Amino acid sequence: MLQSPPIRWAGALLCAATLILSGCGSGSGDSGKVTLTYRLWDDQQKVGYEKVMAAFEKANPGIDVKIELLPYDQYWTKLTADAVAGTAPDVFWMSPTQFPEFVTKGVLAPVQVDGSKYHQTVVGSFTYQGKLYGVPKDWGIVGLLYNKDLFAKAGVTMPDKLTWAADGSGTLLDTARKLTVDEAGKHPGEPGFDPAKVTTYGFASWNHYQTQWMNWVSSNGGKLLDKPFGSYTFNDAASVQGLQFGVDLVNKHHVSPPATQTNPPTGKVTDMFKAGKVAMFPANNALLPFVAPEANFEIGVAAMPEGPQGRSVNLNGLSEAVSAKSAHPAEAMKLATWLGTEEPQKMMADGGYVFPALNGLSQGYVDYWKSKKLDVSPFQEESEGQTFPLPVTTGFTGFENKLNQILNEMYLGKLTPQQAADQAVAAGNASIK
Incomplete structure (x- = not known):
């Protein structure tokens, strides 16, 4: 998922007065019904939520729900301003x-x-000082999308289990080499291979924290934070070794596109995969609705590679948050709590929108994509193993751009992984409030 720009709480005060006048909150119409505002950012999920809210309103005739859609790049700025104004x-x-x-x-x-x-x-991810502040909604997890046509053309079979180690051993690099080919038909490691004239890359390794380097760090025994709401720690030896592996796939092994082609914005690598220029592409399952319909080849799904400390993958969940200043707190809490129950979560899973956060309902999502001739069960299997959230600590929204800038330099080879990690950890810990 493309992350949002940094949020400035103080800056939000500038537009607070205007927002108070316009009002985002709830109200009661002439009918005596309570109207609740429900805000989201995904236009595809909005279609599913229209059905969900219709079911809620039918069961709760005294409550109407108004769904409000905002694009992701506007969502957090607007929500911050609304929170400051008391009109969330x-x-x-x-x-x-x-x-x-x-x-x-x-x-x-x-x-x-x-x-x-x-x-x-x-x-x-949504627990603070021992309390849960949000009803678990769903989760997305990082897996490996791959181009079955490129595998067939190269005569390569996806291994039952992909593995990696810092020294370059393991089935991931071996498989990526076989799928990487230059204009002369040469593969990395063969005499005459020209890394400047690659036509197809075996793997996409690039600066995207959610689907890339954080997974290398965690699978090598490193930790992003020492604890939730704690400090950054990913400049230790294990973490740096994981970072080095991600960079080596690009600059040493030449099985991934150079950073000059892949550094953010996010869509560059997605487009390369859809164009058939990359064989294996780490991606969150939430990207499937945007990739699968546009690909003119058969997509396969595999689990992320296992590192020296096993497989550890990012699982990014969302929650249904309730405004502490809602004009109708009881009704708002009733809606959020209901959204965490089986009926609505099953509706969203069976519609192929999300893996539901409620345990035991994932098969509906798998069955939906199976009907689209895509086996997404590896995502489900990964979720049952070792997973980790994105960093849960204050200041990340302001630190994110700096983090990406530093890691861009690392992938370009201008900073060593140790230098990049030291700089990023120092900047990140300085941002914690």
Whole structure:
């Protein structure tokens, strides 16, 4: 997912007065019904939520729900301004990286649900001082999309298990070499191979923290944070070794496109994969609706490679947050709590929108994509193993751009992984409030 630009709480005050006049919150119409505002950013999921909210309104005839869609690049700026103005929507989507900024400022109301019924990585992402501030909604997880046509053309079979190690051993690099070919038909390691004239790359390694280097770090035994709401620690030896592996795939082994072609914005590598120029592409399952319909080749899904410490992958969940200043707190809490129950979560899973956070309902999502001739069960299998959230600590929204700048330099070979990690950790810890 492309992340949002940094949020400045102080700057949001400038537009607070205007927002108070326009109002984002809820109200009661002449009918005596309570109207709740529900805000999201995904236009595809909005279609599913229209059906979900219709079911809620049918069961709760005294409540109307107004769905408000905002593009992702506007969502957080507007939500921050609304929170400052006291006009936040009643219920809204919350992400792990944004969560600390809102919960520490008293914007979110604690919820009362049985956390044991949901995926624990999602529950942990929205827990603060022992309380859950958001009903677990869904999760997306990083897996490996691959081009079955390129595999067939190269005569390569996807291994049952991809593995990697810092020294370059393992099935991932071996497979990527066989799929990487230059204009003369040569592969990396063969005499005459020209890394400047590659026509097809075996793998996409690039500066995208969610789908890339954070997974290398974690699978090598490194840690992003020492604890939730804690400090960054990914400049230790294990983390740096993981970073080095991601860079080596590009600059040493030449099985991934150079950083000059892939550094953000996000869509560059996605377009390369859709164009058939990259054989293996780490991606969150949430990208499937945007990739699968446009690909003119058969897509396969595999689990992310196992590192020296096993497989550890990012699982990024969302929650249904309730405004602490809702004009109708009881009704808002009723809606959020209901959205965490089986009926609505099954509707969203069966419609192929998301993996639901509520345990035991994932098969509906798998079955939907199976009907589209895509086996997404590796995503589901990964979720049952070792997973980790994006960094849950204050200041990430302001630190994100600096983090990407530093890691861009690393992938370009202008900073060593140790230098990049030291700089990033120092900048990140300075941003923590």
